[in-house]
Amino acid sequence: MSVKIKERESEVFKIINTTNHNINHYKNYNQKKFKIMTEKIVVANKGLVRAEFAFWVGRYMDKFFDAFENKKILGNKCPKCGDVFVPPRKICGKCNIMIPFDQNWVDLPDTGTLKNYTITYYKINDRASRKVKKPQIIGMVQIDGSNTAIIYRLLDIEPEEVKIEMKVKVVWEDKTKGDPSDIKGFVKI
Amino acid sequence: MGRQVCIASAGFSEHASKRSDVNMPELVSEAIEDCLKKVPSVSVNDIDAFVNGNMPAFEGSNIPELWMTDWMGARNKPLMRITTGGTTGGSVAIGGYYTVTAELPGIDTVLAIAFEQQSQGDTSTGLASVAYGEISVLNTLGISYEQLTQLLSAGAAIGVASYQATNYMRRSKITEEDLARVVVQNRHNAANTWWAHLKMPDLTIADVLETPYISYPLRYGMVCPASDGACAMLFTTEEKAKDLCDIPVYVNGVGSVANESGVLGYNGSGAGQLDTSEQLGAMKSAELAFGQAGISFPRKEIDYAEVYSPFPNQELMWIERLGLFEENTASEMYETGVTALNGELPINCSGGVNSTNAIGASAMERPAVAALQIMGKASNQVPKTVHTAIGHGWGGIINLITMMVMSNKPTRKIK
Ligand SMILES: [Zn+2]
Secondary structure, rough: OOOOOOOOOOEEEEEOOOOOHHHHHHHOOOOHHHHHOOOOOOOOOOOOOOOOOOOOOOHHHHHHHHHHHHOOOEEEEEOOOEEEEOOOOEEEEEOOOOOOOOOOOOEEEEEEEEEEEEEEEOOOOOOOEEEEEEEEEEEEEEEEOOOEEEEEOOOOOOOOOOOOOEEEEEEEOOOOOHHHHHHEEEEEO | OOOOOOEEEEEEEOOOOOOOOHHHHHHHHHHHHHHHHHHOOOOOOHHEEEEEEEEEOOOOOOOHHHHHHHOOOOOOEEEOOOOHHHHHHHHHHHHHHHHOOOOOOOOOOEEEEEOOOOOOOOHHOHHHHHHHHHHHHHOOOOOOHHHHHHHHHHHHHHHHHHHHHHHHHHHOOOOOOOOHHHHHHHHHHHOOOOOOOOOOOOOOOHHHHOOOOOOOOOEEHHHOOOOOEEEEEEEEEHHHHHHHHHOOEEEEEEEEEEEHHHHOOOOOOOOOOOOOOHHHHHHHHHHHHHHOOOOOOOOHOOOOOEEOOOOOHHHHHHHOOOOOOOOOOHHHHHOOOOOOOOOOEEEEEOHHHOOOOOHHHHHHHHHHHHHHHHHOOOOOOOOOOOEEEEEEEEEEOOOEEEEEEOOOOOOOOOO
16 A cells, blocks of 8 residues: 555645555566555645745845945956956955955946847746747846846847847836846847 | 875854845855965965855755855865755765865865855745654654644754653753753853854853743753854865964764664654664764774763754763763763863863854864864863864754764874
């Protein structure tokens, strides 16, 4: 006999317990015999288990997002190789050195270059209607004066118009809050 | 077997209940900075390989070792992650030792890093697999789910530890006051450790006994905090360690023993044993590690011990099971001051896991502190000279024990 705790309705916490007391199953084990084992529900926990997570952005990223409130983009510069990071970071992995928090900040423009992009036809966060009416274009943008790319939506543009290396500009939300959603996306300039 | 391995340094981040001023890679980089600061001639570029570990899913961050690569200095270098529950840090430290002793071409110096930033996540969710163990064993005892949800109110680690505490108390005839005494010693020691979490220099036994029970006999004031923090250890060859530091700490023995019947059987097969304070796994891991290190009389030969005890009853239990004291005498050692900072065999002078518990890091912080005590560089340094010390780790519910025996001279017996 096999004992199984089955998944029902909205269960997310399920327990499957399979024990095999029939020695013949071990002697003559095959897939067919496995399938005829009976199942019995022992325990079923209905309902959802909540899992809440926070992600501390740390001091460097905090300063970066704070600048969004004033519609500004901040980077920081590696004192050794001169690479400018957007978002700013504590360590330059190429040089293995720390970029001090109180130095090397760089004010950057809200313009950049499209380095790469994709066109997506499905949303991943909405199971009810995953197919989107209008495909979304997601671009990797290198902010002018930086050596890294950030990823945002490209707005007001048809897929056939998108060209790699085209110049783009940030579209800010009217009311900024100091978080990543302050940037609506980028438009072609 | 393999070449001699030395610990050249160890370091910590500051620990607190919420390190929201740093993200996880930045937290880890703090421990690495503190570790490398003690060996000025080593830069992060001199490290040949990395071992990294934390608890899976506690922060809700998958494969964290990959996206903190730059913050460890591990870009384009060999890197592996080890995660073995509560013993993660101990396993990562043993992983660092194995990597050096293996004599792999081009790999002499290894940085081992263990961490946890519990404030980002939901530790209870992370411990759901522990709750699963309890559900399945209670099921086999005929306890229904409705009854079981009540029993689980003290689930996870404390649910395990309270059974273990009552088992131990019955065996050794100790009182709640004896448990509180262990807590007081730990929290006083933590007050003198710069990176520790719960620093309570004025705590008294009466204070501890005034706090409410969580699960008998464990009171709120007796249990470990949930901390954010990181630890790093630098392992290298004997030759290199002699150049890097004044007192290289030899790793003379390691042990890692899984003893699944320690608490509960697998998949509800029933409790594997009647007394969860028996701890055959701890005895076996000690036997292995002491055997390699050529130690026959731990009580006489060990000068300092760091054991993994989130709960005070465990501290008493481990130091007996690991052979440091005769059975049922540990409590007396706290009363008479043998285990104090200036005692004959000081225990957990960092304040231990009881005062600071960044889970993934905790089992590494034990050998890290023990090594620093040998070097004379520990934060709450014992006044006597420490020649030989141990660092122990515990992981439940599937009982797993890690042990590392360290000394200022090579005594490893296996060739
Ligand atoms: Zn650089």
